[in-house]
Amino acid sequence: MPNWLLDRLFDGGDQAEPRFAFQGTVNWMRALAEVVNSGACDDDELESLYRRVARRQINQEADTLVFENMHMAYHNLASLDAMNNDALDKYDICRSAIVSWYYSVYFAASAMVAASSGSIQETHTATAKVWQADIAERNLIPYPFDLYLSSLVTTTAEAEISEYRGTNDYDLNHRAHDPDMAHGAIVSYLKGTHKYKKWEAEERIKNSREFKALNVDNFRKKVARELRDKTLDKGQVNFLIQAFRYRGKANYRDSIFLSYGDNNEGTIDQFIEDLNDVAFGFLRAASRYCSKRVERGTWALFVEDIEDNTRLSIGIDAIEI
Structure with missing residues (x-):
């Protein structure tokens, strides 16, 4: 069909x-x-x-x-x-x-x-x-x-995610049947939410007056990365933020x-x-x-x-x- x-x-x-x-x-x-x-x-x-x-x-x-x-x-x-x-x-x-x-x-x-x-x-x-x-x-x-996650800056967030994950290699592609599989999926969703929140913040930064004043198109230049990371460092991810994203995906985007x-x-x-x-x-x-x-x-x-x-x-x- x-x-x-x-x-x-x-x-x-x-x-x-x-x-x-x-x-x-x-x-x-x-x-x-x-x-x-x-x-x-x-x-x-x-x-x-x-x-x-x-x-x-x-x-x-x-x-x-x-x-x-x-x-x-x-x-x-x-x-x-x-x-x-x-x-x-x-x-x-x-x-x-x-x-x-x-x-x-x-x-x-x-x-x-x-x-x-x-x-x-x-x-x-x-x-x-x-x-x-x-x-x-x-x-x-x-x-x-x-x-x-205490920050949306990639290096900080990835270090915290790595500490949570340890040697666990399960992710959201695996349906949890035990606590070990569950932990891998939970960390995977945390990582995915960080990626989404980072992208969301970067889009806001690109539309900001400060970014436009730099006369750049991306974050390749050091001055643009510094502006980005200053903003990203104020961001965070926690269970409530994940839940909010989850509701939004179900209700709106997907x-x-x-x-x-x-x-x-x-x-x-x-x-x-x-x-x-x-x-x-x-x-x-x-x-x-x-x-x-x-x-x-x-x-x-x-x-x-x-x-x-x-x-x-x-x-x-x-x-x-």
Whole structure:
């Protein structure tokens, strides 16, 4: 059967090859889920990670932000849970599931930022930047969510990626069946996100007044490289930035790849389950951290109130401490 729409999209310009876009999408989530389901976010692991987290001075305004964002994360997890359990054909909801996954992660991360510094960010990118400083760089999120790059400068990023990878040679072409394969795929996606964010930053630099004043077309000259690297050094990659890119690819750029062409029904079924498992693990970690930071006794009141008054069908396992 001819692929009329696919051919038309390719004729129109830059379009990802559906097979490779699909493979990277499902294999990254499979790798994350493999680690989470191997115990990375189990209660004993989280208790050990957050044992020394100190409760902050009472800040009711910041605590309210924590509870508001955590409720939004919980609601998006409920959406994922319903898609996982109730949707008869997972193809119908796979794109919406990625959006719910992202917002469950994003709001949980926002709750962690509110619990840490109480700061409010206006954009998703700004939230990711603060989350890296407040949470990831302070080792306050478990693996596999803890990997980050401190700079977009190629030499710095490649050195950090090499340290994460070690001798592991698995990548996103391999579907993870064990933690070692999962780690290779996770590092591979980190590397791919660095490449994308570096390209994105370079395109912005090329359109800047400072670059145009150099009267150059590329970064071959030293003065152009210095301008580029000064900007790239302010950039970073972390799990939240990867999640934002992931949502964007599903929702915008690679418009066709999830539900068109080859029949991958079994893989899609597993994919929706993996999205749910990863979001649950992240929300579980965020809940444990936030419960340590908010005013003593209020987390229990929050959970009790949700249990008593929510109209969502999901249980409170993800947020109960």
